[in-house]
Amino acid sequence: MKLVCAQNDLSARLSLLSRVVPSNPSHPVLANVLLIAEPDRLGLAVFDLSLGMQVWIPAQTEVPGSITLPARFFNDIVSRLPNAPIEIAVDEVTTTLTCGSGHYQMQGISAEEFPALPELEDSQQVVLSAALLLEGLQGSVFAVSSDESKQVLTGLHLSTQSKMLEFAATDGHRLAIANSAIETPDIAVTVPAKALRELEKLLGRQETDLTLRFDPGQVVFEFATEQGMARLSSRLLEGQYPNYNQLIPKQFERQITIERQLLVSGLERVAVLAAQKNNVIKLSINAAKQQIDLSAEAPQFGSGEESISAQVSGDDLDVAFNVKYLIDGLKAMNSSEVQIQLNSATSPAIVRPLTGTKITYLIMPIQIRS
Amino acid sequence: MKLVCAQNDLSARLSLLSRVVPSNPSHPVLANVLLIAEPDRLGLAVFDLSLGMQVWIPAQTEVPGSITLPARFFNDIVSRLPNAPIEIAVDEVTTTLTCGSGHYQMQGISAEEFPALPELEDSQQVVLSAALLLEGLQGSVFAVSSDESKQVLTGLHLSTQSKMLEFAATDGHRLAIANSAIETPDIAVTVPAKALRELEKLLGRQETDLTLRFDPGQVVFEFATEQGMARLSSRLLEGQYPNYNQLIPKQFERQITIERQLLVSGLERVAVLAAQKNNVIKLSINAAKQQIDLSAEAPQFGSGEESISAQVSGDDLDVAFNVKYLIDGLKAMNSSEVQIQLNSATSPAIVRPLTGTKITYLIMPIQIRS
Structure with missing residues (x-):
């Protein structure tokens, strides 16, 4: 694997991805970011077995291939490099980063050890504007429970009300409902608040349309960015969400x-x-x-x-x-x-x-x- | 005691003073700020028995007097008030704050219980520009030891070299010496770094001349501000400062x-x-x-x-x-x-x-x- 990409593209994406990486991963490879060099683009992915984030940035790929690198460490170096082309070359799992007069070597873990990100089958789909999604999130997500033992209440409930998407959050003491102008087929899913907060950061201030796809166990948000594509996937929270409208x-x-x-x-x-x-x-x-x-x-x-x-x-x-x-x-x-x-x-x-x-x-x- | 002052004057000064207040004071009154209402001005003071800070702001004083109030609590309220006149009225130790449609009552402690701030006798005096002082501080204070057990090394040493003021700091691993263009009579004092860092904040970006006075046990910095006067006093650190020039x-x-x-x-x-x-x-x-x-x-x-x-x-x-x-x-x-x-x-x-x-x-x- 060998490629050249721009420091600012790589750094901007890595800083978002490395936030998702677990501090105490159950397996060492989960502390890593997966790099996949394809013709003309570099794919980057992190996955904590619940929340997955994938982004693509432009790259001149000389030799396609893949590797995983320690995410935070890689990010710490890349973020401090000058805004110049970065060459990434991989020999087995030894990865060399060259930028200007700096050379960095790091030991990766084979991409084969990285768990597969979930694929949806027979999924339903909603297309929605990022601005409306963010409005809905901002009006509700603050009321989600931060107590992990409250399970389904640690998520935001997305459902259809009068054919429109409704966002609901409650921690048992208060309830916030945001009604958006997003047309949707029938949906009733509870998405971990953490995934939605990361989605907010990944979207930034970008005006775009997202595709939301879901099956009974997973949700995937996908959208185009200036650099390429971005995709965030999350398992859904199981369990009956409270029938809050009756309150x-x-x-x-x-x-x-x-x-x-x-x-x-x-x-x-x-x-x-x-x-x-x-x-x-x-x-x-x-x-x-x-x-x-x-x-x-x-x-x-x-x-x-x-x-x-x-x-x-x-x-x-x-x-x-x-x-x-x-x-x-x-x-x-x-x-x-x-x-x-x-x-x-x-x-x-x-x-x-x-x-x-x-x-x-x-x-x-x-x-x-x- | 009764007076009216401007919220922005009071809030700006209180936020600096309340930083100096000890978190676990040896006596309750040391968690308080001393207010002294004089004709046309309000004096504010805090003192942790080592570091003292006094400032004055303009006020319309109807009834002169004094009181001490819980510094952080008082600051928390004043900082959230609108930028409007604040009336402070004291009856015994019950203090009423009125600003717009808000009324706050708090229990103070009599000003008589507040320890006297140190007065210098037979002190020597240096007049110096704030800009030169800040330059000297910035070039040296970072090297002070943060280990309280290192005593004299937790301070910055000010001394005379070729009739000019020299700033020195060392933590035993490194030594920083800044030579300023400040003319000074013979001086050799070690000032706690904490006092100098608070002095930096108190000075802000103001261009002014300071008067530095010292006797064998204390140092006092005094300067005029837009609102009135400001004074910072600190005990000096005892003990022989290392003869660093020989290193x-x-x-x-x-x-x-x-x-x-x-x-x-x-x-x-x-x-x-x-x-x-x-x-x-x-x-x-x-x-x-x-x-x-x-x-x-x-x-x-x-x-x-x-x-x-x-x-x-x-x-x-x-x-x-x-x-x-x-x-x-x-x-x-x-x-x-x-x-x-x-x-x-x-x-x-x-x-x-x-x-x-x-x-x-x-x-x-x-x-x-x-």
Whole structure:
């Protein structure tokens, strides 16, 4: 195997791929990146047996072939090379990298030991714009559980609602649903959040169309890049995803319309006090003054209160929330105003942006002593 | 006590002061910032019994007085307030902060419990430009020992050489000396590096003159800021500072003149390999080719080599260094070319920038098996 490629192409891709490589791989070859030199292009792949990433970059290939190299180590060197052509030459598993006046030798592992990336059979297919996909992700993925023991809740659920793609995430305390304008055939899959976060990075700010393919066990995202192709595959999470739509109340006794940024800033300030004790803040609806009051107490330190004008309908109410959850949801929205709907201090509240991506954010109040 | 000040003045200063506050103070009041409301200005001070920082900002003081408030907590709230006037009102030790529609109450500790910041008596004085001081610091402070048990080596030694201020730092493995164009009377003090790093931050990019005052136990830096005055005081480190000038060889058998940035880039690449084993790199002087070769080996991974053109005088030599130390020194210089002088593979090498601040960087080679 022997080829020449551009340092900036290789470095940009390697830095994304090496993120996916497991720190403590079950087999040494999983810490490696697979290089496949084909005529005119170099394929690069990493795979942790769940998440796989493959990209192609332009290359002048003199001798086709393949090898695997330690991913992080290879990336550490390539990222520090000058932006110039890099020659990669492989003799058995000894790989020589030459760039300018630098020569690096490293010991690879035969490509034959690298596990095959999954192939889909009889898969269904959706074509969707990267921009709409990213909107859907940004409106929901923050609510995924980070607790690995929660299994299906560590994934984002993609399903069809009225022929459109719906994104849902919940960690048991809050639920975020983003409704996209992506037409889709019937789909109901739960994709590990990690795979989607890596997909976000792999997409960058590129405007493109992706092909999403899935079978009962796997999902594959594929798209063209400036350098060539990119493909991300992931196993799907098994298990029944909660029937979350039934959690959303049909009617509300109280409604608040409020400037999103003012609310976030106020919450961030009372959060300083709330951080001293369980992150609990109190939200008091004041219909007479057409405002809401946010307050928190920090034992030993003190207390804080913010008043924010709002359009309020319904009776006064005091309700407590985890301030971090409220801020997470509000920051995932980008409308200038949001609507908060609720019934009581013990039933779910719903936050929705008034414009932009359709997001439904459900958050459970915290019980407070009267 | 009651006053009004601007959020941006208060926040900018508090964020610097709260860095100095100890995390586990020996007395609760040391976690607090002292506020002193004087006519037309608010004084703020923190003190960890070694390092003290005092600043003043403009204020409309209605009722003079003083209080101490939990520094980090106070900073966390103030930094999140909108850029608007803040009213601070104190009743006994209960302090109320009002800004826009936000009200915060916190419990302070009486100012009487705050330890007095040290006053200098019979002190000597140097007036110096902030720019020259920062140059001297940047050329030397990186070589200070970070090992608290090394006592006097955790400080920067300021002394008079030919009537000018010299900065010296050593951790026992390397020595950095920066010679400034600051005229000074006789001085020989060792200032904790931490104090000088905080001074750098407090100065920011401001062009100003500082007054440095010192007595046998303390040093005080004082300067005018856009908001008012700022003062940093620190105890001096006790103990005899090593007589470092005697370590510098008088003559050299070998000399290399080389582009600094090329050398740093090459070192950073072979450092990836060296990082796998003790950070050792080999520097080989090649007089015939007028170049130096940098190389490192990483057991299990591979090896790397970089060749860099240089003006070389003297015989060929292989010498090994800790690559981190070399990079640290080269990065503290800002000339386009540097000169490396050395005698043998077991005696100190000296690196000097060809232009800019006069820096002498001594680094001991590492013994390698032949």
